[in-house]
Amino acid sequence: EAGVTQSPTHLIKTRGQQATLRCSPISGHTSVYWYQQALGLGLQFLLWYDEGEERNRGNFPPRFSGRQFPNYSSELNVNALELEDSALYLCASSLVRNSGGTYNEQFFGPGTRLTVL
Amino acid sequence: GQQLNQSPQSMFIQEGEDVSMNCTSSSIFNTWLWYKQDPGEGPVLLIALYKAGELTSNGRLTAQFGITRKDSFLNISASIPSDVGIYFCAGGNYGGSQGNLIFGKGTKLSVKP
Numbered sequence: 001e002a003g004v005t006q007s008p009t010h011l012i013k014t015r016g017q018q019a020t021l022r023c024s025p026i027s028g029h030t031s032v033y034w035y036q037q038a039l040g041l042g043l044q045f046l047l048w049y050d051e052g053e054e055r056n057r058g059n060f061p062p063r064f065s066g067r068q069f070p071n072y073s074s075e076l077n078v079n080a081l082e083l084e085d086s087a088l089y090l091c092a093s094s095l096v097r098n099s100g101g102t103y104n105e106q107f108f109g110p111g112t113r114l115t116v117l
Numbered sequence: 118g119q120q121l122n123q124s125p126q127s128m129f130i131q132e133g134e135d136v137s138m139n140c141t142s143s144s145i146f147n148t149w150l151w152y153k154q155d156p157g158e159g160p161v162l163l164i165a166l167y168k169a170g171e172l173t174s175n176g177r178l179t180a181q182f183g184i185t186r187k188d189s190f191l192n193i194s195a196s197i198p199s200d201v202g203i204y205f206c207a208g209g210n211y212g213g214s215q216g217n218l219i220f221g222k223g224t225k226l227s228v229k230p
Contacts, residue, residue, distance in 0.1 A: 004159070031216065033216070033217060033218075035220075041222065042120055042123075042205060042220040042221055042222040042223055043160070043205065043207075043218075043220040044220075045217035045218070045219070048216040048217050050216070055216055056216055056217060058217065090159050090160070092159075105150070105162060105165050106150075106162070106218060107162060108152075108159035108160045108161070108162075109159050110157075110158055110159045111158070111159050
C-alpha cells in the first residue's frame with residue numbers, strides 16, 4: 001500500500017512569491033493534515049481537511065491556506081512568502097470513522113522543504 | 118503554538134543501553150502517540166495509546182499512557198545504532214473538533230557503537 005506522497009520534494013522561492021505544495025493521502029483516508037516543522041522546532045499544526053472541508057486551523061496567518069479535492073488529495077498555498085516561512089512542510093493523513101469517533105493515528109509523508117530567499 | 122514538554126532534549130548513549138524519554142502536558146489528552154523521524158524524512162508512527170494507564174509494546178519499544186492523561190513515556194530496550202533519530206511525542210483528542218495532534222519538541226537520540 002502506497003504511503004502519503006508529497007510534491008515537490010524541494011521548493012525555492014523568493015520573498016513575496018507564492019508557493020503551492022501538494023499531498024496525496026493513503027488510499028481510503030479522508031483526513032489530511034498540514035504541519036510546519038521549522039529548523040530545531042517541533043511540528044506546528046497548520047490545517048486539517050476532511051471530506052473536502054476545512055475542519056480546523058492552527059495559529060498561522062491567513063496567507064496560509066489550502067483545499068482538499070474530491071479525491072481527498074490536498075494542496076497548501078502560502079502567499080506573500082516571508083523568510084521565516086522556510087521550513088519542512090509535512091502532510092499527514094488519517095482514517096476518520098463516523099461510528100465511534102475519529103482516530104488520531106496520523107501517517108506522514110516525506111515533506112516538502114521550502115526555502116525562501 | 119501549544120506544545121508538550123518533552124525530555125530529555127537529547128541523549129547520547131552506548132549501544133545496548135536502555136533509553137527512557139517522557140512527555141508532559143498541562144492539558145488532558147485521550148490519545149498519545151510516539152513517532153520517530155530520521156533526517157530528511159517524515160515522522161514514522163511507532164506506538165499509539167488510547168486508554169489511561171495503557172502499556173503497549175512494539176518490539177523493543179514500550180510506551181505508557183499516564184493515568185492522569187497528562188503524560189506518557191517511551192522506553193527503548195537494548196538500543197542499537199538504527200535507533201538513532203529524533204523521537205516525538207504527540208497528544209490528541211479523537212472525536213473532538215480539533216483533529217490535530219500537539220507535538221513535543223523531540224528527543225534526539227545518538228547511539229555509540
